[in-house]
Amino acid sequence: SAVISQKPSRDICQRGTSLTIQCQVDSQVTMMFWYRQQPGQSLTLIATANQGSEATYESGFVIDKFPISRPNLTFSTLTVSNMSPEDSSIYLCSVDTGGYTEAFFGQGTRLTVV
Amino acid sequence: GQQVMQIPQYQHVQEGEDFTTYCNSSTTLSNIQWYKQRPGGHPVFLIQLVKSGEVKKQKRLTFQFGEAKKNSSLHITATQTTDVGTYFCAGVGDSNYQLIWGAGTKLIIKP
Numbered sequence: 405s406a407v408i409s410q411k412p413s414r415d416i417c418q419r420g421t422s423l424t425i426q427c428q429v430d431s432q433v434t435m436m437f438w439y440r441q442q443p444g445q446s447l448t449l450i451a452t453a454n455q456g457s458e459a460t461y462e463s464g465f466v467i468d469k470f471p472i473s474r475p476n477l478t479f480s481t482l483t484v485s486n487m488s489p490e491d492s493s494i495y496l497c498s499v500d501t502g503g504y505t506e507a508f509f510g511q512g513t514r515l516t517v518v
Numbered sequence: 519g520q521q522v523m524q525i526p527q528y529q530h531v532q533e534g535e536d537f538t539t540y541c542n543s544s545t546t547l548s549n550i551q552w553y554k555q556r557p558g559g560h561p562v563f564l565i566q567l568v569k570s571g572e573v574k575k576q577k578r579l580t581f582q583f584g585e586a587k588k589n590s591s592l593h594i595t596a597t598q599t600t601d602v603g604t605y606f607c608a609g610v611g612d613s614n615y616q617l618i619w620g621a622g623t624k625l626i627i628k629p
Binding site for chain 2: 435444445446447449452496500505506507508509510511512
């Protein structure tokens with residue numbers, strides 16, 4: 405299993421600013437995933453973060469808007485840059501301990517952009 | 519690309535009634551996972567199904583994986599208020615490890 409500490413849990417930000425979300429895992433994991441979840445919607449994968457290489461972004465998400473760091477096997481950050489109200493959402497980090505096993509999630513960051 | 523369709527989007531039930539949600543994939547899955555997300559919470563893993571035709575039970579919850587490994591269902595018998603939340607299926611395709619999420623079914627208990 406894996407325990408993930410994600411912070412901040414929520415924030416209200418001004419448009420045009422940036423917010424960095426952090427996830428710390430209690431064990432070493434190869435891949436970490438960053439999701440966005442709009443209220444009442446499913447999870448949309450933003451990117452996969454591998455240690456030692458650039459993150460792999462899904463269609464519709466770009467590095468300039470959502471830069472990701474993965475400095476080691478237990479930590480990752482996602483930055484939401486130049487925010488607009490459309491970025492208001494819940495952001496979740498996730499890990500799995502193998503390619504075909506359950507996913508573990510951080511508690512989520514509820515972002516409101518005003 | 520691969521998609522997993524999940525229906526219904528919402529289900530309103532009286533406490534004590536049954537609840538079912540269905541997932542259907544456009545392609546064969548290597549496995550399918552089910553998660554529950556309570557209001558304000560994050561998804562929590564319930565179970566993983568791997569074998570064709572597999573059926574697993576957890577107390578009042580019954581999970582099925584279709585023979586063709588393209589569809590799955592979750593059935594809750596005699597719902598309780600603690601069952602409230604959104605249930606997601608997430609499939610893993612044959613060709614990669616990535617989870618493909620269904621849209622979720624929100625279980626609402628009528629007052």
